[in-house]
Amino acid sequence: MPRPAASNHAQGGISATATTRLGPDERAAALRSLAGTELQVLVVGGGVVGAGVALDAVSRGLSVGLVEARDFGSGTSSRSSKLIHGGLRYLEQLDLPLVREALSERSLLLQRLAPHLVKPVSFLLPFTHYGWERVYLGVGVSAYDVLGLSLGQTRGLPGHRQLTRHSALKLAPALKRSAFTGALLYWDAQVDDARYVVTVLRTAAGYGAHVASRTQVTGLLREGGSTVIGVRATDLETGADLQIRAQQVVNATGVWTDEIQAMVGGRGSINVRASKGVHLVVPRDRIQSKTGIILRTPVSVLFVIPWGRHWIIGTTDTDWALDKAHPAASRADIDYVLSQVNRILAVPLTRDDIEGVYAGLRPLLAGESESTSKLSREHAVAHPVPGLVLIAGGKYTTYRIMARDAVDAVAHGLPGKVPPSCTDVLPLAGADGFVALWNSRYSLARSSGLHVAWIEHLLGRYGSMTGEVLALIAADPQLGRPLAGADDYLRAEVVYAASHEGARHLDDTLARRTRASIETWDRGVSAAEEAATLMAGPLRWKPRQVSREVANYRLRVAAERASQEADTDQDADAIRLGAPDIVPVVNGDGATPALQPHS
Ligand SMILES: Cc1cc2nc3c(=O)[nH]c(=O)nc-3n(C[C@H](O)[C@H](O)[C@H](O)COP(=O)(O)OP(=O)(O)OC[C@H]3O[C@@H](n4cnc5c(N)ncnc54)[C@H](O)[C@@H]3O)c2cc1C
Numbered sequence: 001m002p003r004p005a006a007s008n009h010a011q012g013g014i015s016a017t018a019t020t021r022l023g024p025d026e027r028a029a030a031l032r033s034l035a036g037t038e039l040q041v042l043v044v045g046g047g048v049v050g051a052g053v054a055l056d057a058v059s060r061g062l063s064v065g066l067v068e069a070r071d072f073g074s075g076t077s078s079r080s081s082k083l084i085h086g087g088l089r090y091l092e093q094l095d096l097p098l099v100r101e102a103l104s105e106r107s108l109l110l111q112r113l114a115p116h117l118v119k120p121v122s123f124l125l126p127f128t129h130y131g132w133e134r135v136y137l138g139v140g141v142s143a144y145d146v147l148g149l150s151l152g153q154t155r156g157l158p159g160h161r162q163l164t165r166h167s168a169l170k171l172a173p174a175l176k177r178s179a180f181t182g183a184l185l186y187w188d189a190q191v192d193d194a195r196y197v198v199t200v201l202r203t204a205a206g207y208g209a210h211v212a213s214r215t216q217v218t219g220l221l222r223e224g225g226s227t228v229i230g231v232r233a234t235d236l237e238t239g240a241d242l243q244i245r246a247q248q249v250v251n252a253t254g255v256w257t258d259e260i261q262a263m264v265g266g267r268g269s270i271n272v273r274a275s276k277g278v279h280l281v282v283p284r285d286r287i288q289s290k291t292g293i294i295l296r297t298p299v300s301v302l303f304v305i306p307w308g309r310h311w312i313i314g315t316t317d318t319d320w321a322l323d324k325a326h327p328a329a330s331r332a333d334i335d336y337v338l339s340q341v342n343r344i345l346a347v348p349l350t351r352d353d354i355e356g357v358y359a360g361l362r363p364l365l366a367g368e369s370e371s372t373s374k375l376s377r378e379h380a381v382a383h384p385v386p387g388l389v390l391i392a393g394g395k396y397t398t399y400r401i402m403a404r405d406a407v408d409a410v411a412h413g414l415p416g417k418v419p420p421s422c423t424d425v426l427p428l429a430g431a432d433g434f435v436a437l438w439n440s441r442y443s444l445a446r447s448s449g450l451h452v453a454w455i456e457h458l459l460g461r462y463g464s465m466t467g468e469v470l471a472l473i474a475a476d477p478q479l480g481r482p483l484a485g486a487d488d489y490l491r492a493e494v495v496y497a498a499s500h501e502g503a504r505h506l507d508d509t510l511a512r513r514t515r516a517s518i519e520t521w522d523r524g525v526s527a528a529e530e531a532a533t534l535m536a537g538p539l540r541w542k543p544r545q546v547s548r549e550v551a552n553y554r555l556r557v558a559a560e561r562a563s564q565e566a567d568t569d570q571d572a573d574a575i576r577l578g579a580p581d582i583v584p585v586v587n588g589d590g591a592t593p594a595l596q597p598h599s
Contacts, residue, residue, distance in 0.1 A: 079360025
């Protein structure tokens with residue numbers, strides 16, 4: 001394959017037709033572009049790391065494509081604890097550079113890159129000994145606060161406070177008095193992880209990246225026996241195969257890294273191990289507290305995290321070698337989380353309090369070969385053969401650093417000079433103008449006819465793109481009503497998920513664009529019919545497809561519930577796999593493309 005000699009800038013970067021919209025027409029156009037041109041960079045994997053790589057590369061002026069096998073963010077990046085944090089655990093291990101880097105990212109995301117999506121959250125850290133523990137933890141949390149002041153940025157968060165047991169109980173009356181002697185209150189940040197991924201991808205698309213979900217890489221194109229010159233992929237919506245040529249392929253598939261490495265004959269250099277973490281969701285009224293809570297557990301820490309009208313509680317940490325797309329939570333996982341949180345609650349939680357459960361897989365580095373350039377204890381970049389860069393490990397908070405390191409490695413394989421990363425000064429879609437809109441929320445409420453609480457909800461999810469959602473409501477006021485069965489969301493948000501946010505199936509909307517699947521007692525089942533009917537417009541579904549989507553969603557929920565009754569991982573996995581992965585879209589002529597088998 002001849003390499004264009006033109007400068008990098010001439011080939012990629014911002015185009016006049018680029019849009020942040022990720023609807024069905026934009027997906028079709030992206031697939032045409034991916035198949036029809038040689039890119040400079042093709043990213044495999046649409047989790048937070050792949051999305052970050054696409055944005056980093058396209059904003060350096062490179063021509064970029066990204067393919068994701070399932071829904072954007074549907075791997076680990078929608079199943080985390082949703083914290084943007086330095087990690088007190090790493091501080092305890094005295095890994096100060098790592099903590100400092102993560103806290104610096106936290107400030108950047110909170111204040112400059114995504115103030116609409118990343119929000120402050122406080123945690124109470126109870127302790128059980130008098131004297132030495134308060135001093136020990138106090139020094140640690142002070143260091144955490146000080147490390148957060150870096151690179152000329154403010155933390156964007158208040159400093160920590162020491163609390164007596166009496167004042168801690170005022171903040172968190174749910175705590176069992178006998179379970180602690182005093183506490184510290186400190187601040188971190190949180191994000192809706194799945195929504196953040198889509199926003200990074202929309203930003204990248206706005207700069208000209210060609211982005212397609214439900215497009216699975218099945219092999220690598222090679223030249224001269226070793227050099228990678230692109231990929232073979234399948235559009236899972238139609239079954240069509242395509243070849244995508246690229247000067248550099250970046251693998252950002254997280255826990256699937258080994259599968260891509262196997263495509264270069266096992267010449268991999270990063271070993272990724274999957275570790276399962278399970279979270280429970282309970283209603284806010286089950287735990288009386290004005291703040292989140294963090295506890296030490298025998299193996300790690302457990303968070304009780306405020307989440308709208310709910311609490312998220314987790315997590316576990318166990319090896320997982322079964323299905324990666326749908327890690328299943330077992331009865332044992334759920335009982336473990338309940339037993340840990342109940343150590344400090346005056347009124348214990350039971351299984352009857354649980355609204356939602358989700359499980360995710362940590363992509364942990366498990367030893368690297370010599371060819372790996374290990375950039376931090378958490379993530380690694382490798383260049384096992386010409387034309388292929390691997391990036392893996394790390395955590396959500398530092399995705400931007402991982403992306404920068406991966407694109408720096410890509411730059412070595414490209415002709416011409418590639419500019420340095422600029423994502424530290426690149427606000428995400430919806431960030432520009434957010435503060436001014438927030439200040440105008442009462443007048444927005446008056447002009448739209450929505451209660452100000454809804455405007456705040458929309459601004460916290462779409463930032464300055466809120467106007468696009470309000471325009472849908474202005475055109476059809478019925479869309480300004482809450483979604484029946486998941487009334488924390490407006491019907492317009494379901495339409496917008498399909499028209500602008502890349503949702504292609506009901507599961508995408510109920511599990512990731514909204515969180516109805518973990519925030520409602522019936523896990524989104526009673527919202528399914530209305531949501532599918534609303535998605536049918538932008539996705540041009542026929543009534544038969546609406547029924548198939550609803551039926552598939554019900555099967556998924558039933559399989560998940562049943563798996564959570566199983567005693568072992570093996571049983572839970574087998575039961576969860578009883579529900580089909582995705583519903584192919586029924587074509588106009590009634591033909592149905594082949595079902596995608598589980599991977
Ligand atoms: C329980 C848990 C809690 C966590 N909590 C936090 C936290 O609070 N804060 C924090 O900073 N970090 C946290 N993390 C870590 C963080 O979530 C992950 O490090 C991060 O989401 C990994 O992103 P990724 O893009 O590497 O992987 P993923 O999000 O898994 O993305 C990889 C993508 O590649 C796609 N893919 C795979 N194979 C192919 C193929 N052949 N073709 C095309 N696409 C393919 C997959 O479908 C997937 O979407 C947590 C992790 C877990 C599991």
